[in-house]
Amino acid sequence: MDRQEISALAHADHPVAAPLAEGAVDRLLAAAIRRRDARLLDLGCGAGAWLLRALRAHPEATAVGVDVSGPSLGRARAAAAAAGVAERIELCQQDVTAFRPDRPADVVLCVGAAHAFGELLAVLDAARGHLAPDGAVVLGDAFWEQEPDPVVRADLEDGPQRYADLATTVARVAEHGWTPVYGHVSTLAEWDEYEWCWTGSLARWALDHPDHPDREQVLGVSAEHRAGWLGGYRGVLGFVTLVLRRQ
Numbered sequence: 001m002d003r004q005e006i007s008a009l010a011h012a013d014h015p016v017a018a019p020l021a022e023g024a025v026d027r028l029l030a031a032a033i034r035r036r037d038a039r040l041l042d043l044g045c046g047a048g049a050w051l052l053r054a055l056r057a058h059p060e061a062t063a064v065g066v067d068v069s070g071p072s073l074g075r076a077r078a079a080a081a082a083a084g085v086a087e088r089i090e091l092c093q094q095d096v097t098a099f100r101p102d103r104p105a106d107v108v109l110c111v112g113a114a115h116a117f118g119e120l121l122a123v124l125d126a127a128r129g130h131l132a133p134d135g136a137v138v139l140g141d142a143f144w145e146q147e148p149d150p151v152v153r154a155d156l157e158d159g160p161q162r163y164a165d166l167a168t169t170v171a172r173v174a175e176h177g178w179t180p181v182y183g184h185v186s187t188l189a190e191w192d193e194y195e196w197c198w199t200g201s202l203a204r205w206a207l208d209h210p211d212h213p214d215r216e217q218v219l220g221v222s223a224e225h226r227a228g229w230l231g232g233y234r235g236v237l238g239f240v241t242l243v244l245r246r247q
């Protein structure tokens, strides 16, 4: 099973592919969407959970989702059809850094996908080019709740991205020309729910498919992730989602 299939399976039981409960997702969307006919763009949309929630709540809104993952976009397509919103959503299988929208969006989302741009401020630079003048960005990313031990830091900063504490993370965004108009800091309970769903849906799939050739691999990924979470970053890695407007 490849990484994208594992990720699709791991996120099957959670409302979005990030540690946020449904109420928080709805409050963030409500703070960002200011027009009935809003046009939304989600960079790294995964299975489209944010966009589908927005389209269900706003019958005149339209949406574009961009992601490299074929399995995730397949789930987004099926969910859009089941929710009766398929004609209002366009799904593009593409690298977000190469995506060029044909017209500006009222809301640009990038939640849990900043690594695709290399780092947080690069998301905002891309969003600036995609956003209508009075539009809003919904930006969700990790930060350090506590100073991590060096092994945890090396594990989680294995790409170009470096995390900071919450105050520094928000200050960097503000210094880059963006004003937070709302935000949500994920609670430990939201993290725990997310991680139990992540590891549990993989484990359940493996136990339900005893003869599948990928069973051991999937069980192994679940166990390794659970150990890394419980023995490493639980309570150390935070997640903040900001609604931002340009200064």
Ligand SMILES: C[S@@+](CC[C@H](N)C(=O)[O-])C[C@H]1O[C@@H](n2cnc3c(N)ncnc32)[C@H](O)[C@@H]1O
Pocket: 016, 017, 018, 043, 044, 045, 046, 047, 048, 049, 050, 066, 067, 068, 069, 072, 094, 095, 096, 097, 110, 111, 112, 113, 115, 116, 117
């Ligand atoms: C943690 S998931 C978040 C999905 C979604 N934003 C949500 O909150 O439900 C990160 C997503 O970013 C996508 N992604 C990573 N790198 C990407 C890239 N370079 N271009 C497009 N999508 C990318 C992954 O395929 C994955 O679906």
